[in-house]
Amino acid sequence: MSSIAQVNFPRMSQLKRTTAEVHDNLDNKIMAQSPFASKENHGDFLRFQYLLLNHVVPIYNSQQLTAFFDDLASRNRCDAIALDLQDLGMKAEGLAEQIKIEDLTLAQAVGWLYVIEGSKLGAAMLAKEVTQLGLDADFGARFLAGPGNGRGSQWREFMQAVEALQLNADEELELYQGAKDAFAVAHQLLDVIYQ
Template sequence: MTSSALDQPATRAQGLKAVTAAAHGRLDQAIMAGQPFESRERYGRLLAVQYLFHRDIAALYGIPALAGLLPDLQGRRRLDLIAADLADLGLALPDAPAPALDAATAVPTALGWLYVAEGSNLGAAFLLKAAAGLGLGEEFGARHLAAAPEGRGLHWKTFVAALDAVALSPAEEDEVARGAEDAFARVRAHVADIFG
């Protein structure tokens, strides 16, 4: 039986969502198993995971080819906000392995990793509400979870529209998907290291 056009995702973002659904679910389960909103100490561990992942992708925000493809790429960077959140809680920056990516990262791979980073921002509204239970918010301890000035939905739609508009070969499409899967795996590795 052959697949029909109806079986194919309409957009690259929809395809990435389908390809990474299992990895995304496993990551969510691993994070919530760590009970990150049980206490500020445990939330600090979540901040450490976030810091390590955003440090992994920090070099991507300086790649000129990506800046030409994605709107406000530099403004989407959250590493400094996470560092400020850690400082609010009196926590040091976590010991970090070498970043997973550098400025020589291929554009398709980078797009996959950035898809994961931007998607996590879309889902941060739930985390921000949970952080409020610990007395944290957009001004203290949970800056990196704040919505963009234009709102989460529009911020995500703008990113997705740009992501979907990039012209890629079939091989490059595979690289994007692999990049997204690798990003989810990297965050899960950080969760395992930090939460144990």
């Protein structure tokens, strides 16, 4: 982020800083599996993404969070990825348990949401890669497609909503902890698929 962004989006900058290393590790772990080398490899990547997106569905359905992020339900990509798996002749299989929203504070849930919404930024790059496999926004790579109104503006609106939250000092820490927890779970789910 530029220094202007750091001034205008201090919380978002802090979220990025606190999770930069764990993001890079996750990115490297995924790329080490050559997810774009074949449809089969891509299928494994999709199965990982489905585990993660299915796990967090309760966050996207949360009434409490919708009060702060009004288009929350439409941001959920779980159905899109289930269709992608179907395109590739694979089953969408989630873990038995989804996240329990009642176990999270509001700030922690927003930290989780940051991680899942943020992953759409990297998706822009990945969407270009999958075209070499013949996959696109209509077949096999729906979940990587940007929203109708543009990725940039969706992310900007998300950043503004996060910055507008009224959080006390403890809640501020919960926000960062929620993001760290989300990345930790993402690592675990990746291991479920690749180990």
